[in-house]
Amino acid sequence: MTSTTDQRPGATPDDEFLWLEDIYGDSPLEWVRAENAVTERLLVTGEFQEMERDVLEVLDSTDRIPMVSKRGEHFYNFWRDEAHPKGLWRRTGWDSYNSAHTEWEVLLDLDALSADEGIEWVWGGAMFLRPAEGAPYRHALIALSPDGGDARRFREFDVVSRTFVAGGFDIPAAKSRISWAGPDALHVATDFGPGSITSSSYPRTVRTVRRGGSLDDAELYFEIPEDHMMAVVMRDQTPGFERDIAIDTIDFYSSRTHLRRDNAWVQLDVPDDVNVSLHRQWLTLRPRTDWAVDGTVFTAGSLLGIDLDSFLAGSRALTTLFQPNAQTSLQSWSWTRDYLLVNLLNDVSSEIRILEPSRQWRMETLDACPPLHSVDAFAVDDEDDDAGNDYWLLASGFLTPTTLLRGTVGGTHTPVKASPSFFNDDQFTVEQHFAVSKDGTRVPYFQVAATDLVLDGENPTLLSGYGGFEHAMTPAYSGVIGRGWLERTTAAGRHGVYVLANIRGGGEYGPAWHRAALHANRHRAYEDFAAIAEDLVTRGVTRPDLLGCTGRSNGGLLVGNMLTHYPHLFGAISCGVPLLDMRRYTKLSAGYSWIAEYGDPDKPEEWEYVQTFSPYHQLRPGVGYPRTLIWTATSDDRVGPVQARKMAARMKALGIGNVWFHEALEGGHAGASDNRQAARMHVMSHEFVWKALNGGL
Incomplete structure (x- = not known):
């Protein structure tokens, strides 16, 4: 049998297997x-x-590294093993985490929750509300998928009482993007009904949902054209640098970043294919194609830095923080409080550089990357008063079990956890x-x-x-x-x-x-x-x-x-x-x-x-x-x-x-x-x- 598919663009495909596109249809599922x-x-x-x-046995091993995220005094981890196939959300303190036998406080048992609610919940992550000065972290949005897909339900959770907040935020399952807008509001990009979804099946509008209100009452905050990919608004909760950032994702490689200033959106004046990142007073930029600025051409794949207020005032005195060559490329970057960690690949082996903006971006290379290995450096918690310049190192190789180390910029790094062979x-x-x-x-x-x-x-x-x-x-x-x-x-x-x-x-x-x-x-x-x-x-x-x-x-x-x-x-x-x-x-x-x-x-x-x-x-x-x-x-x-x-x-x-x-x-x-x-x-x-x-x- 030969294909009878009509391959002309715009034509209705004469496809003998279109019936299999009915994902949950009886006949396709029978097949x-x-x-x-x-x-x-x-x-x-x-x-x-x-x-x-x-x-x-490998996947369920209790000797695996429990990777953590630090919020306040606690280190949070999501964990699956044989006894907990759906998983546990839990936390511990530093001394316990850094010991051979970590003691965990279980916050949410997904197996128990799934049994109680009759839904096979799959963990999708947690997003904390930054508390008032001096108060502990308490409220988080928990993302749960009902089937393991990208559509997730967001529910407000109290880590002190270890319960979902009665009458708290509860956003139905969809391909949503959500950020805290304050203690009593969320910026929600989700399916608000007809006209709110892009051709890519993601949200095209962001609305502000107030505590006690409904999605129907939400106020429009940001929107993009239907043929763009996705809209999202993020709240930067860094003390002293609180701001709303809106991103109009046009496609996978093009986007426009906006800042909320004086009750209006101000678009950053950079080409659509430049990756944008903000940290405190700094703006970092990564062009995907060569970018000419005031007679200077910045190479595709380079990393550039400038003071944000200066940029908004019209300055284009960009500093080149990384310049790629035929062997070396930029993979990612992460800010501690005062330093920039730059993760590179040199012929697909890792290299890490540390830059200090207060000293004209002085650079040093971190001696922690053996050849033919992958090593990633990222901040522990850039908002911590005592550990703001601490970083994690996650090192792995095909024949080298993964090791987690913790270091301080200007100091040493020491092993914390290691996976077994x-x-x-x-x-x-x-x-x-x-x-x-x-x-x-x-x-x-x-x-x-x-x-x-x-x-x-x-x-x-x-x-x-x-x-x-x-x-x-x-x-x-x-x-x-x-x-x-x-x-x-x-x-x-x-x-x-x-x-x-x-x-x-x-x-x-x-x-x-x-x-x-x-x-x-x-x-x-x-x-x-x-x-x-x-x-x-x-x-x-x-x-x-x-x-x-x-x-x-x-x-x-x-x-x-x-x-x-x-x-x-x-x-x-x-x-x-x-x-x-x-x-x-x-x-x-x-x-x-x-x-x-x-x-x-x-x-x-x-x-x-x-x-x-x-x-x-x-x-x-x-x-x-x-x-x-x-x-x-x-x-x-x-x-x-x-x-x-x-x-x-x-x-x-x-x-x-x-x-x-x-x-x-x-x-x-x-x-x-x-x-x-x-x-x-x-x-x-x-x-x-x-x-x-x-x-x-």
């Missing part, structure tokens, strides 16, 4: 359950269940290699393999990547990959090899690395990934029938293009929560918001190139496709499950017999809403690829 049963009969064996237990990491070695893409670009990748790896092409290898949205793929310790892939051995005793690609479209080398694979140039990301696959074969690590690839979300689109354009390079493909139907992606879930990344298929000139990387439209009968698992989640309201459904259905209709499908009936875009679901998701992907490469299918 899903039937496909799930086929896949589970194939994969869920005794060996699978044993591996699932091993992975769940979850697999025999001393048996393996990390290497970085560079492949040469089709256009001559050198593309880095990490290889994690047995120390005694034999380069004869006989090693089962899993290649993972993403390549989109300027997201950098960096080294990180994973007990799941260690147990689920690296420690596995073939009948001949060969360990699995794991490879992480740093292809264009990502952010490993800054905005230019990302822009290189946008729109009509999307195939550069796929050419990079294919070049790495070929390099692995050329170097003798593996051969095509022993090489699998995996990706999720935009990474699912990546491996979908490996399936349709490079089927000869792979023996198996695991495609998770993917974009695949690029003709209709803008009409599905939050897809409209990604036009800046991929292009608009409703414009004829853009559909001309978009269709070339739309796997759903690139399938052809008679092609020898590798074994493929396509997996998703019903409650994913970001990408949605329908593209995965339709791709699997079309492959089967084309007579492609080596495709399997699985859909978790809960879990959101992450594919899982608790550790048990996450363990099944990870093991299903790894088990499928392992069996496909080693003759088990």
